[in-house]
Every structure is written in structure tokens, then in C-alpha cells.
Amino acid sequence: MQTELSPELINHPEGIEVKRLLSNCVHCGFCTATCPTYQLLGDELDGPRGRIYLIKQMAEGKKATTKTREHLDRCLTCRNCESTCPSGVQYGHLLDIGRKWAEEQTDARPVKERAVRWLLKEFVSRAELFTPAMTVGRLVKPLLPKVLKKKIPDLNPSSSKNYSVKDISPTQTMLMLNGCVQPGMFPQINAATQRVFRALGVQIIAPTQVGCCGALKFHLNDQESAKAQMKNNIDSWWPHIEHDKVTAIIMNASGCGVAVKDYGYILRDDPKYAEKAKLVSLLTKDVSELLLDFQSLIIERIGSTHDRNLVYHPPCTLQHGQKISGKVENLLTSLGVKVQLCADSHICCGSAGTYSILQASLSDQLREQKLNHLLNACESSGASEIVSGNVGCISQLQQDQVPVKHWIEVLDDLFYTSLKH
Numbered sequence: 001m002q003t004e005l006s007p008e009l010i011n012h013p014e015g016i017e018v019k020r021l022l023s024n025c026v027h028c029g030f031c032t033a034t035c036p037t038y039q040l041l042g043d044e045l046d047g048p049r050g051r052i053y054l055i056k057q058m059a060e061g062k063k064a065t066t067k068t069r070e071h072l073d074r075c076l077t078c079r080n081c082e083s084t085c086p087s088g089v090q091y092g093h094l095l096d097i098g099r100k101w102a103e104e105q106t107d108a109r110p111v112k113e114r115a116v117r118w119l120l121k122e123f124v125s126r127a128e129l130f131t132p133a134m135t136v137g138r139l140v141k142p143l144l145p146k147v148l149k150k151k152i153p154d155l156n157p158s159s160s161k162n163y164s165v166k167d168i169s170p171t172q173t174m175l176m177l178n179g180c181v182q183p184g185m186f187p188q189i190n191a192a193t194q195r196v197f198r199a200l201g202v203q204i205i206a207p208t209q210v211g212c213c214g215a216l217k218f219h220l221n222d223q224e225s226a227k228a229q230m231k232n233n234i235d236s237w238w239p240h241i242e243h244d245k246v247t248a249i250i251m252n253a254s255g256c257g258v259a260v261k262d263y264g265y266i267l268r269d270d271p272k273y274a275e276k277a278k279l280v281s282l283l284t285k286d287v288s289e290l291l292l293d294f295q296s297l298i299i300e301r302i303g304s305t306h307d308r309n310l311v312y313h314p315p316c317t318l319q320h321g322q323k324i325s326g327k328v329e330n331l332l333t334s335l336g337v338k339v340q341l342c343a344d345s346h347i348c349c350g351s352a353g354t355y356s357i358l359q360a361s362l363s364d365q366l367r368e369q370k371l372n373h374l375l376n377a378c379e380s381s382g383a384s385e386i387v388s389g390n391v392g393c394i395s396q397l398q399q400d401q402v403p404v405k406h407w408i409e410v411l412d413d414l415f416y417t418s419l420k421h
Contacts, residue, residue: 001025001052006061013269014097018059021094024087025052031081031091036348036366037074045071048081048091055098064102072099074362076355077219078316078348083323092321093265096218103221120354121220124181125212125229131184153398156188156405161412163195163419165301170203174290175237175283176250177260180212182391189391192412193252193287199301199415200294205244209236215259218266219353227270230263234276241279249280252287252408254390255353258321260284286318287408288327288389295334298411302335302418309338311377312407313370313397315390316348328389328407335414342377344369351396367396378402385410 001022009015031048032038038047045054054068072095079092108114123129137144137152144152174197178190194204210233218226240246251257264281267273291298312328319325329339350356350366374386374397387407388394397404 001027001056003056004060006059009059009061014100015059018055018094018097021090022052022056022059024089025049026087028086030084030086031089034080034084034346036076036078036080036350037362039347040362040365041074043071046074048075051075051098052089052091052094055094055101058098058101058105064105066106069099069102069106072102074359076316076348076350076352076366078352079320080316080346080348083320083346096223099219100221100223116357117220117354120357121217121222121225124354125216127178127180127183127211130181134184150398151395153185153395156186156409161191161195161416161420163199163416165199165201165419168199168201171201172247173203173205173240173244174248174250175240175246176204176206176252177210177213177233177256178206179253179256179391180216182253185395186391186406188409189252189406192406192409193250196291196408196412196415197250199419200297204250205240205246207236207240213256213259215255216353218259227266230267230277231270231273233260234263234273234280237280238276241283246283248290249284250287250290251284252389252406253392254286254315254318254322255392257284257286258317261322286322286324286327286389288318288324288331291411292327292331295331298331299334302414304334304336306336306414306417308336308410308414309340309381309383310385310387310407310410311340311342311374311381311383313342313349313374313386313388313393314345315388315393316352318389319346328387332407332410335411337410337414338381338383340377340381340383342370342373344373349393349396351390351392353392356392356396363396371397371399375401 003019003022005015005019029049035047044050051072054071058064075095077092081091141149141152182189197204212229214226214229261281261284264278267277332339348366349370350363356363386397386402386404387410389407394404394406
């Protein structure tokens with residue numbers, strides 16, 4: 001796509017980057033076929049190709065309108081379009097700049113909308129505030145309206161399980177991101193992850209100074225604050241990377257994983273952090289990437305004849321953002337677990353970070369579609385549980401018919417059954 005940058009952007013780093021990103025687009029429209037919002041709304045401007053045109057117009061000097069901002073807001077950032085784009089357009093990076101420009105060029109949002117976005121950025125992204133709030137929420141849950149009850153999952157007693165492998169000493173050291181929302185909503189996920197890796201001889205370090213990965217603020221156009229969070233995490237991890245011979249940074253929430261893997265790109269022009277950020281991104285691995293490397297040892301420890309039947313929902317941030325597919329299914333199947341995918345498993349469930357709050361109507365439609373497919377898959381296959389790999393998806397898909405959990409909890413159950421003392 002040919003782009004003539006406006007005079008003020010010709011020598012601006014963002015303008016140069018947008019022109020580079022736009023140059024790969026050939027207007028083919030394959031992206032619209034897999035875009036959830038285009039499928040729902042049927043508007044070209046609510047699909048990737050239309051949004052790319054809007055960003056191109058801004059790059060060439062046309063001022064954004066509130067309608068421009070609205071069309072960009074409606075994007076889930078699921079990056080399904082990147083998986084289907086034959087030209088390799090890095091749409092996610094392009095959208096981040098386009099949203100920033102649209103925010104800067106348009107009138108202030110309504111007061112209520114600004115207040116909600118501020119609360120999401122300053123409250124949800126801080127575990128020291130969010131976790132106690134979830135604790136209180138569980139205590140008063142019976143008194144809350146239905147819409148709030150849905151947002152507060154019950155605690156899973158599996159977080160108190162314990163097992164060990166006799167005479168095992170650590171052979172590797174890895175860092176782990178606890179996250180900002182996950183410790184409050186689903187603390188059993190981090191607990192299960194630590195138990196599984198300990199049973200495989202991995203020492204886990206989770207520095208308390210590490211906070212939100214930065215994705216929440218970044219995608220809400222508070223990019224400078226997001227970069228500050230990213231730098232804080234790098235500073236907190238760096239002594240361990242230098243002195244503890246860390247082999248990986250474990251991510252058990254794929255939404256955080258795709259963000260941290262992007263640190264090297266986001267901070268590429270920062271003279272102090274560019275090289276550190278690049279190494280942090282290289283060390284960052286989704287839990288499915290790491291555990292597949294331990295596959296033989298896992299089978300040796302717990303066997304390969306476990307009778308369990310489940311439906312797996314692959315998060316967009318894993319299959320499209322990180323381009324990781326098949327690893328979860330491969331690992332669980334090798335242990336004897338029956339794993340099914342539902343119809344349209346490549347389509348977003350509608351969670352998408354804060355999207356389920358800021359674009360509730362579209363999110364609810366996508367949730368309903370996804371749950372219909374997942375529950376149909378459970379019924380046809382006889383599966384008794386749904387698993388995923390991202391806290392947002394797990395929260396979004398909660399309902400009363402079939403339990404939804406992280407797939408690492410299934411592996412944790414298998415270890416517990418085999419190794420409990």
C-alpha cells in the first residue's frame with residue numbers, strides 16, 4: 001500500500017513505522033473473512049482492511065473523527081487477521097499507533113467513559129488493589145446484582161493441593177509472571193503452574209516487584225504509563241537474569257505472554273532498555289512451549305494412560321498473537337487425555353482484555369457464539385470440562401453447565417493423582 005506521509009510525520013518515528021507497516025498490505029481482503037467484528041457488523045470499516053485505510057488516512061494528514069476512533073475501538077486486537085494475511089501485515093502494531101493518533105486527534109471521551117477507562121487502568125492493573133477487592137467481592141457475592149456475580153468466580157479448592165517427587169533437586173531456574181488479575185480471580189492457576197514445574201525439577205522465582213505486564217494500559221492508549229510498567233518488570237527480572245542463570249520467563253496467561261514477547265519491539269528505540277527488553281522477549285515462553293520440551297519426563301513421571309475428556313479453547317493471544325498452535329493438544333494427548341476443538345476454534349470468544357467491559361454488546365454476542373460451539377463439542381464428544389490458556393478467556397466463558405479452567409490445572413490434577421503421598 002502506497003502511503004504519502006503528512007509533512008509532520010515524514011521524519012517522525014511513528015510515521016516512518018506506519019509507512020513501513022502499511023507497505024505490506026495489498027488490499028486483498030482475506031483478513032475480513034476471519035475478523036469477528038466484520039462478521040458481526042458487516043461494515044468494511046469494522047474489519048482490518050477498513051481500519052487500515054483509516055490509519056492510512058491519518059498518516060497522510062486527515063484528522064481522525066470520533067467515528068474513526070469508534071471503528072478502531074471496536075477491534076478486539078485478536079490478530080486473527082494476521083494469521084490469514086498472505087502478506088504478513090503486522091496489524092497489531094499498526095493498530096496500536098492508529099489508536100494513539102485517534103485518541104490524540106479527537107475530542108475528549110464522555111465523562112462516564114473516561115471514568116471507566118481510568119478505573120480499568122489504575123485499579124484492575126494493580127494486583128495489590130484488585131486481589132483484595134476480589135476477596136471482598138466473594139464475601140458479598142450473594143448480595144450483588146447478576147451482572148457483577150458473573151465477574152467474580154468462586155475459588156477452586158485445588159489451589160491447596162500438594163505433591164512432590166522424591167529426591168529431586170532443581171536443574172533449571174525460571175522466572176514467572178504472577179499477573180495483575182489472575183492472582184485475585186484464579187489463584188489456583190499460578191499455584192498449579194508452580195507445583196508442576198517443581199515436580200519437573202525447575203526452581204521458580206516470581207519477584208513481588210513485578211507488576212502488570214503493561215498490556216492493559218498500552219491498549220487503552222496510555223502507552224507511556226505502560227512502558228513504565230514494562231521497564232519496572234525488566235528492572236525486577238534483570239538481577240535474576242544476570243545472576244541466577246534463568247533459562248526462561250514462564251507465562252501462563254497468553255495475553256500477558258504476547259505483551260512481554262513484544263517488549264523488544266515496543267522499547268526498541270529506548271537507549272537504556274532496548275537490549276534488555278530484547279533479551280526479556282527472547283526468554284519469554286508460554287507454558288505450553290516449555291512443558292512440551294518436558295514431555296518425555298512428564299510421561300516418565302506420571303504415565304500416559306490418563307482417562308480424561310475435555311474441549312480446548314485456544315486463546316487468540318496464543319494462536320494468533322504468538323503463532324502457537326497444537327502444543328497443548330499434543331502434550332495432553334500424549335498423556336492419554338482426549339482433546340477436542342470446537343467449530344470455529346480460531347474465532348475470538350469476545351474477552352479481549354477490557355473489551356468485554358468497553359464493548360459489552362459485541363463481546364456478549366461473541367461469547368454466546370463461542371459457548372454454543374464449545375458446549376456442542378462437549379455434548380458430541382462426551383467431554384466434561386472446557387480448558388483454555390488465558391485468564392480473560394477463562395473468565396469470559398464461565399457458565400453453569402460445564403466447568404472452565406486453565407489446562408495447566410488438568411496437568412496438575414494428573415500429577416497429584418500420580419504423585420500424592
